[in-house]
Amino acid sequence: MKLPPFIPLNKPKNPRQVISHSWDDRKKILASDVNLFCWQRPEITSISSYLSQLLKKELPPIKFYTSIYEIDQNIVKARLKWDQNLLNQGNLFWIDICQLTKDFLLLAKMSSGTIHLKVIDDNACSKFHTDQYKLRLFTTYYGKGTQWLPEQATNRKALGGKNELIVKDASKIQELSPYHVGVLKGTVPGIINRSKGIVHRSPRIENRKDKRIILRVDI
Numbered sequence: 001m002k003l004p005p006f007i008p009l010n011k012p013k014n015p016r017q018v019i020s021h022s023w024d025d026r027k028k029i030l031a032s033d034v035n036l037f038c039w040q041r042p043e044i045t046s047i048s049s050y051l052s053q054l055l056k057k058e059l060p061p062i063k064f065y066t067s068i069y070e071i072d073q074n075i076v077k078a079r080l081k082w083d084q085n086l087l088n089q090g091n092l093f094w095i096d097i098c099q100l101t102k103d104f105l106l107l108a109k110m111s112s113g114t115i116h117l118k119v120i121d122d123n124a125c126s127k128f129h130t131d132q133y134k135l136r137l138f139t140t141y142y143g144k145g146t147q148w149l150p151e152q153a154t155n156r157k158a159l160g161g162k163n164e165l166i167v168k169d170a171s172k173i174q175e176l177s178p179y180h181v182g183v184l185k186g187t188v189p190g191i192i193n194r195s196k197g198i199v200h201r202s203p204r205i206e207n208r209k210d211k212r213i214i215l216r217v218d219i
């Protein structure tokens with residue numbers, strides 16, 4: 001008897017990325033073949049000048065787990081680590097973090113998550129990679145943005161090796177520019193038939209004075 005040709009069930013589609021000028025489109029990340037949603041929003045200059053003022057002193061990393069109901073009160077406590085004077089000028093920055101985090105948790109149908117806010121002044125993750133998480137919110141408030149690779153420019157088999165082998169076409173490298181808000185899918189072992197995680201890296205920092213301030217919310 002002749003067997004029918006082998007057809008793989010639930011073969012995952014090639015991952016794609018959605019770029020939008022509207023935050024209302026963020027639910028598109030929930031499509032099984034989308035591994036990055038990027039909201040391209042303009043710089044908020046009052047936040048930038050507030051942060052450049054804060055950067056004159058050491059800013060310790062801020063990390064805390066919070067329920068969606070306690071974000072406002074927890075962010076007030078966290079703010080004191082960076083801004084003991086509660087400068088009015090900074091309100092917009094801390095409100096922005098609260099709002100993005102709430103929107104993200106509602107999108108992910110989660111009641112809690114971990115907020116990371118930190119200053120980066122090295123080339124920690126300069127190799128293209130994927131991370132292990134279900135969903136992550138990411139934005140750079142200050143300094144250079146994170147770079148990512150569209151699928152056609154990526155050689156996934158080379159992940160873990162050199163950038164020159166991972167990147168098929170360097171002209172296709174994209175950037176989550178400052179203030180752009182990314183919702184990223186990671187690679188979760190054991191979960192089949194979902195999009196492969198977005199391949200990304202931190203930008204190179206040539207000079208130690210070129211600091212970055214990033215927000216990350218993981219679930």
Ligand SMILES: [Fe+2]
Pocket residue numbers: 125129130131200201
């Ligand atoms: Fe990463």
